[in-house]
Amino acid sequence: MFVLKNAWAAVMRRKWRSLLTLLIALLVTFGSMFGLAVTAENETANGATYDAQQANATITLSDKGFAERDGADPSWPDDHLMSWDDYTAFATAAQSAGLQFSYTVTESVPVRQSESIKPVGTADEASADDTGGELTLRGFYTLDAARANDLGRYRVVEGKHLSYAGRAPKGALISREVADANGLKIGDTFTVGHPTDAGTTLEMTVRGIYEYVDDEAPSGRGDDAELSKDNRQNAIYVSAYTFIVSNNLDSGEETGWAKPDLNIMFMLSSPDDYQSFVKAAKKADAELKDGYEISSPSLEAYRKSIAPLGALNDTMRITMIALWVAGGLLLVALVVSDGLRRREEIGYALTVGVSKARLGWQFMLEVWMVILPAFAIGALAGGFAAGPLGAALADGHATSMTADVVWTVVGAGLGCCLALALVAMLRVAAFRRISLFDSRSEVTA
Structure with missing residues (x-):
């Protein structure tokens, strides 16, 4: 009790030295807990969670290929667009x-x-006879196709989603920008012209x-x-039923811009299967x-969704x-400097009969009482x-605490x-007892 x-x-x-020691230790521990939790979550996101993802595979124009495409050349689709036969070759290879x-x-x-x-x-300088038109009509076979839309994920902010069972044969989704610019609202009808036949109109x-989720x-x-x-705000989204049955836009005999830009998405069970497909x-x-x-x-x-987590992990690793x-250096310096300042206190305690073991135990308790x-x-x-x-700093990706992190921090x-x-x-x-006489010897000399 006396030592305590x-x-x-x-x-x-x-007090101030003790408070500074406490704050440093608290900050280091807090940062270690959070940082290691971020590291563990990042490893899981890029490891087991990534491996468990269902993967899809698409064959589309790259950004470079799209930039080199001539959108005002009516012959471009016939020479460049993928056909059903082209995709069949890839399906056969996968099988x-x-x-x-x-x-x-x-x-x-x-x-x-x-x-x-x-x-x-954008206001087009070329005529619709060259470009096929000023808007894009896109038909999705399933909800999975809509979710994989290469123009970006979107959410319906008014009205209803598409029906993929043909229950709304003329139903279409238009962007908020196009709706506002044309004064269109839910239930209104509109017509668009056929890409190669200006006299043929399609009613929807x-x-x-x-609205797009990604800015x-x-x-x-x-x-x-x-x-x-090509501006994604000018995309009109419909179901495959509306695209094929209601508007007859895929008879297999189309040419020029009337030839559908076909995108078949292969749905695989894992990232490993995707690599095997490639x-x-x-x-x-x-x-x-x-x-x-x-x-x-x-x-x-998925990689885009965990990118903020990876960036946070890089920051926390350095932090x-x-x-x-x-x-660590500050804490050691505080403990050492505190001991050096207490030379006379140590010497007095030893002089009056306090053992080094007892005094050493007291010094250890002083550290533990703060740390x-x-x-x-x-x-x-x-x-x-x-x-x-973690959710606030990693764009909503929570960094849950794990037992491994807890035990690592506790042990360390x-x-x-x-x-x-x-x-x-x-x-x-x-401490050397003889050092108590150093100053006295110097005075005598």
Whole structure:
């Protein structure tokens, strides 16, 4: 009890030094808990969680291929667009590699503006006879196809989503910008012109109004589009039933811009299967047309979703190193400097009969009285704050606390507490009784 009382009195005599020590230890512990939780979550997101993702594979124009495309050349689709036969070759290659997959389809054609609906954004210099039209009509076979839309994910903010069962044969989704520019609302009808026959019109009904979830459009598909049909705000989304049955836009005999831009998406079970699909496609007779590439919208979307987590992990890795180095050095410096300042106190205690073991134990307790509460508070605060703080800094991606992180911090923290206490105790152990007479000898001399 005597040692404990003396230790507490010593801590209270040096309040500012004790408070500074407590704050440093608390900060290092909190930062370690949160940083290691971010690291663990990032490893899981890029490891087990990534491996469990269902992957899809599409064969579409790359950004470079799209930039080199001549959107005002009526002969371009006949020479460059992928056909059903082209996709069949890739499907055959995947089957030969033993891959199991399903598929869904998206088809697109440009359509001409009318008095009832006009595009927004870029004003075309070329005529609709050359471009096929100022708007794009895109048909989705399934909801999966709509979710993999290469123009960006969208949400319906008014009205209803598309019906893929043919229950709304004329239902269409238009963008908020196009709806506002043309004064269109839910239930209104509008007409667009056929891409190669200005005299043929297609009538549709506004079923819903959409907005894109992502603010940034793909290159050449936003405000930077050279042709209005390429601006994603001018996309009209319909179901495959509306595209094929109601409007007869895929009879197999179309040419020019009336030929549908076909995008068959292969749906695979894992990222490994996606890589196998890519390898099989390269080895088989299936040949990519110029400007096309194989990609996985689902895996790209997943990587994009965890990118903020990766950036936070990079930041926290540097922050933790800085905390460990600076915090460790400061704590050691505070403990050592405190011991050096107490030469006379140590000498007096030894002179009146206090043993080095007892005094060393007191010095160790002084360290623990400050460090251990700071460690406990920092660990608890870091553990409870990891989830919400991670969500706030990683764009909604929560960083949950795991048992491995907790035990790592507890083990390392207790080890550091013991090390600092031993440093304090060594000051007593290294004290030489004869040094008490050094100053007196100097005066005598």
